Amino acid sequence: MKKQYSLLLLFLVTLFSFAQAQNDVIDKIVKEEETNSQLKVIAHELMDGIGPRLVGSPGMKKAHDWAVKKYESWGIQARNEKWGEWRGWERGITHIDLVSPWVKTLSGTQLAWSPPTPKGGVKAEVIILPEFADSLAFLKWLPNAKGKLVMISMLQPTGRPDYNWKEFATEESFDKMKKERDEMTTAWNERLRKSGLGRRELPAALEEAGAVGIISSYWSQGFGANKIFGAYTKKVPTIDLSVEDYGLVYRLVESGDKPMINLVAESKETGVVPTFNTIAEIKGTEKPDEYVMLSAHFDSWDGGTGATDNGTGTITMMETMRVLKKIYPNPKRTILVGHWGSEEQGLNGSRAFVEDHPDMMPKIQALFNQDNGTGRVANISGQGFVDAYDYLGRWLREVPRDIKKDIKYDFPGNPGGGGSDYASFLAAGVPAFSLSSLSWSYGNYTWHTNLDTYDKIVFDDVEDNVILAAILVYMASEDDKSTSKERRVPISRNGEPTSWPEQRSPTRKGGVE
Known part of the structure; x- marks a missing residue:
């Protein structure tokens, strides 16, 4: 009896210590973002310093190179992966x-x-x-x-x-x-x-x-x-x-x-130019061949500077990686971020990554994508994964209430067939989730418009999104369980069963005949 009591006590102490360590990491994530956010610096360098990122333009290539150097300055390994070619074009006066x-x-x-x-x-x-x-x-x-x-x-x-x-x-x-x-x-x-x-x-x-x-x-x-x-x-x-x-x-x-x-x-033509995805990673210590991914498309139209489509998604994911590298430098699983090229022409960069890395897809614990503007996250769907409520629910419980209190959930939901890069991964069976934001008049005022500029960014909301994404990634990385990939049969709007979205190949040579 005494031995059983001692074992129980040891178990409770271990459990308490684990919970305390977990809470400590989460508290540090929140504090780092609230007191030392680099979002404004990153946003200024990207939106004001580099400007729009039309696929095939010099600005797009400049942004890819800048991102690699930025990650390296934080001690994070990063690279540009070529996936295709595009018609090169440079805007002039x-x-x-x-x-x-x-x-x-x-x-x-x-x-x-x-x-x-x-x-x-x-x-x-x-x-x-x-x-x-x-x-x-x-x-x-x-x-x-x-x-x-x-x-x-x-x-x-x-x-x-x-x-x-x-x-x-x-x-x-x-x-x-x-x-x-x-x-x-x-x-x-x-x-x-x-x-x-x-x-x-x-x-x-x-x-x-x-x-x-x-x-x-x-x-x-x-x-x-x-x-x-x-x-x-x-x-x-x-x-x-x-x-x-x-x-x-x-x-x-x-x-x-x-x-x-x-x-x-x-304007002037610059020939056929290579196109890239920027990939950065923090290597896992216990399960380096399993992955938790962050995702945001890097390209934009060029009427404005692509601040909310998808500059805010980009800086959210970059800042999340910076915070995690500082607070959680030795994750259990490898943490990857993908900054995708040519999303605006049909999810081409992310589709290429999925097609080029088929062995990686079953090993992705979860992917979190952000695209639709500067607002705080307001909706999360289970994307048709039967057990999404279980694991997303466990991870979200650790997010501070003031950040998650207004989020609406849809479990298990239906898989998204397009619209942003998470859909490329969903088609390959990856638990990929869209962190969907409040509108802030996105459709009328900034989505693909001449007004999509730095001044439209709501940094308080983006900071909340960084904290949310960082905690979700941390929890997904530390989870002892691998996420279930079991999917339900999608249901159409008229209530009829339909099929899971099919994986599609990218356009690897665009804008030329």
Whole structure:
């Protein structure tokens, strides 16, 4: 009896000591981030110092090299893994000036991969894509585009977001505006349809007919915000104008004022260039061939500086690694972080990593991905793993309440088929989880827009996300159990069983034919 009592006492003391050690690590993680956060420094160096990270651009390569050096300065091994090639392109100065019937510098920019203007720019009359009876009428009109700048987006009836109308307008006025906008949208889509060409083919047909440039406006339904994506022209520039300036020029054309624009766009092609993922690791001591992963895509569109898509995910994962290296330098399992290239063109970097490292996939304990903006984490799904509630629940119990109190959970959930890089790993059967954030008007104001810049980062929220990610990684690394990979049959929106997402190969040579 005395021997049994002694063994029980020893067990309890050991358990208590383990719990105390665990609590000590977690307390140190929280303290390090709250008192010594490097997020602002990292964000400034990346967003302000390097800028946007369009795949194939010099900025993307510069960012990869910077990240490796940054990790090495913290004593963390890092490398750039080549996974493919992409069309190389470098943005230059864009200057758009209305020169007649009066003078005004317009707010706009070249779309990504747009060809440049001739040296010194081009000065031309602006015309609007007219209405056509059918595709034959379009072909008959097409020679009129020669020597002109052609507007191919609809005129927006208002530059005020709906929430602004809802706050100040009468109900009747708001409804009238929405009805007018719906009718204008329908009419414009019909105008495009009657050309016989899709939105990708139309710019190409206009440049073949001799247009000297294409003008579009992809308003993001927010004050001052436009989406900036890629161009479909190969010979002449495509520019996007703000909703305000696009409307100005459009109305001048409609009223017969024959506006003239002087356009300078100095981009240049740089050939086919290599593309990379940046991988950093803290080697495990007991189970070095098992992994806990952090994940965030590194590339961005280049209308802004990619601050919330996905600069905030990037700095979250970099700062998490820094904190873990300082507080938890000898993890049980190897901790890896992947900064993926070309997510914006189809999850290419992460898909390449999964395809290139098949033996690693069954050994990943868990992966945590962050992508959708600067807000604190608000949603976590079990992604269809039957036992996700068990192990995620155990790990999350150690996260301070003020950080997790507003998180909503969905267990076991359904696997995500796309949207961000965790989906590449899910398709390979890896327990990969999205740390999904609060909106902060992400869709309207920063997602792929010209306003996605450093000043939109909410650092208090990002600090909370670092603490959350660091504790989840620590708990996953220390867990005596390996995570269950058992999956449920996914359920479609109409309640019918469906299939698990299939693993897809990346585009390894993009932007070139």
